[in-house]
């Protein structure tokens with residue numbers, strides 16, 4: 001028991017284990033995530049409905065989306081942004097590895113009569129067809145990848161951008177990092193809950209890595225017949241750090257914003273967004 005608890009509470013090396021897919025593609029967890037996405041009053045998996053309206057209105061105007069535009073939404077989830085961007089007349093492609101979200105998105109597009117191309121795929125292994133005027137990655141997904149994944153994805157995006165095209169994405173800031181403290185908690189869900197429909201115990205450790213400005217939420221979820229360890233990494237950035245890694249991939253920051261609704265940059269905010277170009 002003592003040895004098991006030591007393992008549960010062990011601090012891994014930064015980005016040592018990547019389990020993003022386990023969070024989004026597990027049949028039970030993805031159902032909980034979809035519920036959060038579709039609850040327009042909370043900003044858990046997606047922004048609130050009001051936020052999504054503001055973000056897509058800003059994008060449509062800022063990037064002059066219309067009949068000749070092509071948009072690629074990486075990690076599109078159930079397509080809450082993609083469907084609104086498609087209403088501008090733009091041809092939209094959404095990529096996500098959650099089968100549940102893609103199924104929802106396809107059905108919604110069909111009901112709306114919008115020809116959105118939803119691709120059920122890992123965006124880290126995706127080869128975009130053609131060139132895009134706007135590439136988006138929304139809800140700070142960028143921060144969940146490890147450095148080599150981020151660099152490879154940026155290179156893919158760089159070569160998928162049409163001339164004058166933009167990549168818009170948001171990140172957790174170093175202000176968010178400064179507010180994070182290490183913590184440990186334990187809970188018991190005898191009737192099931194977020195992680196499983198069956199009874200489970202959850203051990204949560206938050207680790208912070210000051211040199212790298214990385215936060216890890218590590219969850220060990222113990223059920224009667226299975227134990228899962230999930231590693232949710234968050235790389236926090238300031239605009240200088242982000243500019244350096246975009247530069248490695250041949251991209252530059254064209255505008256630094258407060259968020260994806262186009263709000264002005266706020267150095268005290270836990271997040272910010274950028275418009276990057278080749």
Ligand SMILES: C[S@@+](CC[C@H](N)C(=O)[O-])C[C@H]1O[C@@H](n2cnc3c(N)ncnc32)[C@H](O)[C@@H]1O
Nearest residue numbers: 024045046075076077096097098122123138139
């Ligand atoms: C925080 S949610 C944001 C969803 C959407 N952008 C929104 O704001 O409504 C992150 C999404 O990215 C997807 N995702 C994460 N990593 C992915 C990967 N490597 N390939 C494809 N989809 C991924 C998840 O399935 C999830 O739908």
